[in-house]
Amino acid sequence: MTTAPAVLTVADRGARRARSGRPGRARSRHYLYLVPGFALYAAFTLAPLVQTIQYSFYDWDGITEATWAGVDNYVAVITDPVSRSTFGHSIVFIFFYTVLPTIIGLLIVAVMSRVRIRFLTVFRTVLFLPQILATVVIAVAWRWIFAQDGPINAILDLLSLGALSRAWLGDFATALPAVGLIGTWIMYGLCMVLFVGGVQKIPVELYEAARIDGAGPVREFFSVTLPGLRGEISIALVLTVTNALRNFDIVWNTTSGGPGTSTLVPSYLIYEGAFVTREVGFAAAASVVLTLLILVITGAITRLLRSGADR
Template sequence: MPTPPPVAMRRRAPRRRTRWIGLGFAALPLGIYALVVLVPLVQSIQYSFFAWDGVGPSKWVGLKNYVTFLNDPVLRSTFSHVLVLICFFSLLPIALGLLSAALLMRAKQPGMAVFRWIFFLPQVMTSVVIALVFKRIYAPDGPLNEALRALGLDALTRTWLGDFTWALPSLGLIGTWVTFGFCMVLFIAGASSIPTELYEAARVDGAGPVREFFAVTLPGLRGQLAVALTLTITASLRTFDLVWITTHGGPGTSTLTPAVALYKAAFQNPQVGLAAAIGVVMGVLCLVIAIVITRVSERD
């Protein structure tokens, strides 16, 4: 008859089983993340080294897709378009958000919560709805041109989204309207956490509103500025739905962005390898921007 195991070993076994079960549950989110994010990322990098139409056989081309993306004048122009969108999607909303936060924090009035909610509303609206609304506003017979005609400014009316000069700034103003409320609410929340003793000390030293803003408010919003810059810049780099619904990258290629170029390369002119290369370059660029902003914001 076999000898039963010692009592200590019988007590230790359930603990080991519980530990392995806990490790299994902890590894489950990592497995899902790897399946949903890491595997497609690795496949995209792999596809970027091949010439493939998505159906037939693929052919190894090395770095040719990356060279094409960087040397093609049409695709290279998307970088200049993104720089313009960064000014509208990031720099202008952040400047307006800082100004609004400074004014609202100095002159607190009843109903400010409603005011902040109204400006934050674009953040909870879908991009498709926003694009359709502004497409109607910018139409030749839309409210914007009708308002200009009512003011006797017929010379200023134009097909805003069909004009080679004004199409990109018109899209940029939509981005400003969308991201301004987010920046304002973020900066107001950050300014509310700044100790009032710092403002009192600045006033004792004779600081006016402008000097008080640059000496106390702006340094206190370093973390919020880093978040706003990271999110708004990457949003401008990834802009697709707003451009696609309103202009499809036109007129011509005047509003073409990397995301729209990626979509056209992948689905309209089946060049999956080129599309993957565009996605990899933009992903690396977004990562580098986020790292640089984080490192700069963490400096003393």
């Protein structure tokens, strides 16, 4: 008898809270759950981001007093020939990190879109290996592969093409594509796994319908497989483009931007400007430009392919 009202009020309070229409103390206390994480996030991500933007408008060597520079640093990033060339190298890297792996991934689904794959887990595990290795380890492995006495030159010798052999990462003509190929190696497995997984989600009826309509393998690929993979392609593009534009670790650990400036990338320029030559304002402006570039390109990819998927 005495417990009944208590149960009722608890239930009543509970129901009210569950409906959560009440903006009282209990609800504002819910923000406490966000505090620890957001304190760290604000201190070590948001605040530094704002400060980078601020630095980019100053002329500063990191020690003496900074002077207002307006947009001078941005003008320098856009007009300086070395800085421009680094962004050019990024475009080359997009070819190697994004375009080639995507094509390789699409080739595999074009060949076997409706075949049951045997040992799929084994293939996935192995193809994913490059994704989990530290970039420094990858760089060490590929330095050996590209070395003067490494396996590539050994194969060339075997084919009596020894005249072509060289130190691939040390040659002005080949350093940039050689570094790019490391990126292709890192990314193609990811694309294959993503696309093979995506194809299996395309309803079999679509393929049957295409066949009844007399579609050959080529038309089938373009009218069923490719549209069905839109989501996966968009993910692959976003991931690989981001990695191509942020390529610092591999360059630092293979060529250090050389020979000359032939493999220099924006991230490297930012590092050097900030911590070696101490042109902090310029480095900050370059990082803002790089960040905006990543945001704009990945945003455009997502928008294009997602809106296409709604049609």
